Amino acid sequence: MTTVVEPVNVKAQAKLAQKASKSLGMLSTEEKNEALRVVADHLDQNTAAIMTANEQDLQNGREANFEDAYMDRLALSEGRIQEFAQGLRDVAKLEDPAGEVVTEWTLENGLDVQTIRVPLGVIGMIYEARPNVTVDATGLALKSGNAIVLKGGSTAIHSNRAIVKLMKEALGNTAVSADAVQFIDSTDREATEQLFTMKEHIDVLIPRGGGKLIQAVVNNATVPVLETGVGNCHIYVDKDADVDKAISIFVNAKTDRPAVCNAAETLIIHREWLKANKDALVKALEKHSIGVYGDESAVAAIPGAKSATEDNWAKEFLSLDVAVKIVDDASEAIEHIDTYGTKHSEAIVTENAETAKRFMGLVDAAAIYHNASTRFTDGSALGFGAEIGISTQKLHARGPMGLPALTTVKYVMSGNGQVR
Incomplete structure (x- = not known):
């Protein structure tokens, strides 16, 4: 059974994070970068401890008969640990958005005006299953000058506990306060719900996980929410699609990592293309053991x-x-996507530039692809180093959220005695 550490004082932890965020926001870029590198090295050096903790979560998952996709998201390997440690180093190499002068101008009265990027403050991260999120979210938060309060799912409690312990140990040797990273070490749902209404100490909540978790946060939080979304991603193979491109793109989007949100879940095919290329498609489906749930025409064509x-x-x-x-x-493909899509990632495969332009203009999603796999909707793939989530909403941030999404702006005015 999962070990439960009770009780926790969520408000006290949020206060510590809030206090730490003040000093964190004043640190230099190099001080933050050095902290990320120190944390990365410490995680690398303690891979065995993380693996031992993760095995406890995996054993609990096996006993609970979790689905393979869920177990894949939960599982850590030496390679995955090295990847998220390297992700911290990659984030350290990125340009620091905090302090960037976005715009500046001078009024007729001589008053100088600037808008400057500043950290959001304290980020509350509520997420399920994936222990790598613990590291990715922390790295992005600290680099952008934000403190973070982490509430992972109960199924990854041992992994998250071990990872956060190591990160806080490492931060003790840096300019970044260890209090800037808070972990709600509890499997109690009430601890999560406390975060929903703690707006005096937490500036934004970011839920990352299944649809039920996300909607629970969106529907119940009084703290502003940066909503991430589930990925019912579509690939439309147009009548003018190249057969090799179409099959390669679909197979990659479906099979590379089926359990992630940017994997393809629906394949939409133009009737003329299917008639000409049915055998190649069926061969690919069989080769990769892809199960099909189709409409009447698909059932008739695909064994x-x-x-x-x-x-x-x-x-x-x-x-x-x-x-x-x-x-x-x-048009029929777009209508289907409008009906069932989750505004995450959508793709068209076609050699017809006009059809591609129309599709990409009309489909409403955070990421649109022409002749490429939906698997690129990912912070690391797009050069962000990591991502804190993929926003499917339209306000503040949309798509993979990297460092700039974790900042806002402040108007800073400088004068010489001007009055109005």
């Missing part, structure tokens, strides 16, 4: 395909299953 239900069109499978829709034109 072993099952009839799709309404739930299948809206489902984030997170497995080697896919929904397949056959359409007569791009």
Whole structure:
């Protein structure tokens, strides 16, 4: 059984984070970068301790019969630990957004005006399963000058506890206060709910996980929420799509890591393309053991395909299953995406530039691709070093959220006695 550490004083931890955020916001870029490098080295040097803690979570998961996709998100390996440690080093190399002068001008009366990027303050991170989020979110928060309060899911409690312990140990040897990283070491749902209304100490909440978690935060929080979204991502193969590109892109988007939010969950195919390239598609589906839930035309064309239900069109499978829709034109594909998409990542494969332009202009999503896999909707893939989540909303931030998304602006005016 999972060890439960009770009780915790969430308010006290949030206060510590808030106090630490004040001094953190005044540190130099190099002081923050050095702290990230020290933390990365300490994680690398203690891989065995993290793996031991993670095995406790995996054993609990096996006993609870978690699905393979969930176990994949929960599991750490030596390689994955090295990756998130390297991610901290990559973030340290990025330009620091804090202190950037966004705009500046001088009024007729001589008053100088600047808008300057400043940290949000204290970030409350509520997330499930993936222990790597503990490191990625912390790295981005500290580099942008923010303190962070972490509330991971109960299924990763041992992994998260071990990782945060190591990070705080490392920060003790840097200019960054260890209090800037707070971990709510509890499996009690009430501890999570306390974060929802702690607006006097927490500046923003970022939920990252399944749809139920995200909606629970959005619907109940009085603290401002940066909403991340589930990924019911579509790939539309147009009648003018190159067969090799189409199959390669789809297979990558579906099979590279099926359990992540930027994996393809629905394949929409133009009827003419399917007629000409059915054999190549079926061969690829069989080679990669991809299960199909399709409409009437797809079931008739693809051996072993099952009839799709309404739930299948809206489902984030997170497995080697896919929904397949056959359409007569791009307009029908766009209509299907409008109905079932989650505004995460959508792709079109076509050699017709006009069709691609129309698709990319009309589809409403945080990320749109032409002749490329949806797997690139990722902070590290786009050069952010890491990401704190992928926003599917339209206010403040949209898409993979890197360092700039964790800042706001402050108007700074300098005069010489001007009065109005």
